[in-house]
Amino acid sequence: MSRTQHRPSVTARRVAAALVAVPLVLLVLLAGPPSRATASTAATATPRTPAAVAPPAAAADVDLTRIAGNEAENAVAVNPADPRNVVMMSTYSPTVAAAPAKPHRPVTGPAAAIIRGLTLSVTHDGGATWRTRVIGTGGALGQACCDESIAFDGYGNLFMTYLFLSNGNVPVALSTDGGDTISPLTTTTASADQPTITTGPGSVWLTWTAGNGGITLAGAKVTGRGHVGAFTQESVPRPYNAGDYGDVAVSPTGAVIVTYQQNTSVTDGPNIVFTSIDPDGLGPHPLQAEKPFVITGVGSFDFIPAQPNRSIDAETAMAYDQTAGAHRGRLYAMWTAESPNESDNTDVLLRWSDDNGLHWSGNVRLDDDQTRRSQFLPKLAVDQSTGHVGACWYDARNDGGNGGVADTDGVANDDAMVYCTVSRDGGRTFGPNIRVSAKASHTTRQFNEDFDYGDYEGLGFGGGVLRPAWSDNSNSAGGNPDGTLRQLDLYTAAIHGQ
Ligand SMILES: [Ca+2]
Ligand SMILES: [Ca+2]
Ligand SMILES: [Ca+2]
Ligand SMILES: [Ca+2]
Structure with a gap:
């Protein structure tokens, strides 16, 4: 669970915080927000300079939760x-609530999250109506801490993983009705960090960081809706660099690759990003020795003005094109870079490979920011109906500290919006960035604990619709019971025609 030697993992800190006497909070199933059609298109104009901030073309932002309290760290x-x-x-x-002092810096105010579950929002009509509730508050799914990850497969199975609050165990749950009901499937391991779940043709896979810092991979055969075999586990072979914040991707022919970031005491970076591939997935071959992929200035706990309490990591992500199209089998890898190191000028970069990571393309920069401000916590998704590649991230480009919808406090580079981009040519080029957020959000320890926006945002891409999910306290959609620039709600927008 340890993310660094001197900084307890988010899990450990959340568990410790939660074990401080907490009044029992009665959580009930929460009715979703009133039906609201998602606007057909978000902004298409791309602000190229701080002065070019324009409102989105449509009021596309939808507040999915409208719940008092903090919803941060998202999955789609x-x-x-x-x-x-x-x-x-x-x-x-x-x-x-007030939290214990953290060992590496003074506590200046109320701190640390008291995690008490997960919000779950489901739509069956493309986002015209959503049903939102709170799960993981006990019962069959147990008491959830955090680190949720979800993935559908081609049969319509919805797999979910997360961490238990009490022990950091990694459960897997399954829904066969599109998310309306979710039941426990298995529990894979103990004392883990940041599990991620994904699917391939006829299989489901998870990766996580084990208690010893090693990267573990677990997979199971899937033969139909509700028909999931037993999970088998393997690990990146020793010697390895202790890693975390990983991702897993499955090729159309069944190879499985994991990626993760070196988790060292050099929390400001530079850090090495590694990959390890199992060439035949559920077949007899094991994970191969780890290979360095890239070096990034974004360390394992790298503080930037827009994520001042939680910090960021590189959020390395991978995805395969599983389509029958021109780029079938292409592997995409994305990460956050910082150049020069400790400049807070972070950017989102991507490479692709047609031979499972033996050779890579040059770096493709996804953000078209013309400033030197921060882009952070990116998410990657491939629309498996088209092969188009989408990415979204939090973005401080418009916060010049000069007021307006992009600046909440007169300080530059500490307020975030969400931007997205799409490639239609196999990752060679990406379109003009799409500004999604109507207004900027701003996190503080007072209202968002030590968690800021969490460790990642969420992104789905299917049927030509890009669907980011992010944490927002701009209250641009109205209806946040905590008000504006206080606790976060879960926001989304549908970006059609992608
Ligand atoms: Ca750095
Ligand atoms: Ca930048
Ligand atoms: Ca600002
Ligand atoms: Ca909220």
């Missing part, structure tokens, strides 16, 4: 069997 899954069926989640903390 689009059902390939029916792309109108979309599920979005967030880690939910209904209250903010």
Whole structure:
């Protein structure tokens, strides 16, 4: 669970915080927000300079939760069997409480999340109506801490993983009705960090960081809706560099690759990003020795003005093109870079490979920011109906500290919006960035604990619709019971025609 030697993992800190006497919070199933059609298109104009901030073309932002408390760290899954069926989640903390001092810096105010479940939002009509509730508050799914990850497969199975609050175990749960009901499937391991779940043809896979810092991979055969075999586990072979914040991707022919970031005491970077591939997935060959992929200035806990309490990591991500199209089998890898190191000028970069990571393309920069401000916590998704590649991230480009919808406080580079981009040519080029957020959000320890926006945002891409999910306290959609620039709600927008 340890993310660094001197900084307890988010899990450990959340568990410790939660074990401080917490009044029992009665959580009930929460009715979703009133039905609201998602606007057909978000902004298409790309602000190229700080002065070019323009409102989005449509009021596309939808507040999915409208729940008092903090919803940060998000996940999205689009059902390939029916792309109108979309599920979005967030880690939910209904209250903010004083927390124990953190060892590496003074406590200056109320701190640390009291995590008490996960929000789950489901639509079956492409986002015209959503049903939102809180799960993981006990019962069959147990008491969830955080670190949720979800994925649909081609049969319409929805797989979910997360961490238990009490022990960091990694459960897997399954829904066979598009997210309306979710039941426990298995529990894979103990004392882990940041599990990620994904699917391939006839299989489901998870990766996580084990208690010893090693990267573990678990997979199971899937033969139909509700028909999931037993999980088998393997690990990146020693010697390895202790890693975390990983991702897993499955090729159309069944190879499985994991990626992760070196988790060292050099929390400001530079850090090495590694990959390890199992060439035949559920077949007899094991994970191969790790290979360095890239070096990034974004360390394992790299503080930037827009994520001042939680910090960021590189959020390395991978995805395969599983389509029958021109780029079938192409592997995409994305990460956050910082150049020069400790400049807070972070950017989102991508490479692709047609031989499972033996050789890579040059770097393709996804953000078209013309400033030197921060882009962070990116998410990658491939629309498996088209092969188009989408990415979204939090973006401080418009915060010049000079007021307006992009600046909440007169300080530059500490307020975030969400931007997205799409490639239609196999990752060679990406289109002009799409500004999604109507207004900027701003996190503080007082209202968002030590968690800021969490460790990642969510992104789904299916049927030509890009669907980011992010944490937002701009209250641009109205209806946040905590008000403006206080606790976060889970926001989304549908970007059609992608
Ligand atoms: Ca750095
Ligand atoms: Ca930048
Ligand atoms: Ca600002
Ligand atoms: Ca909220």
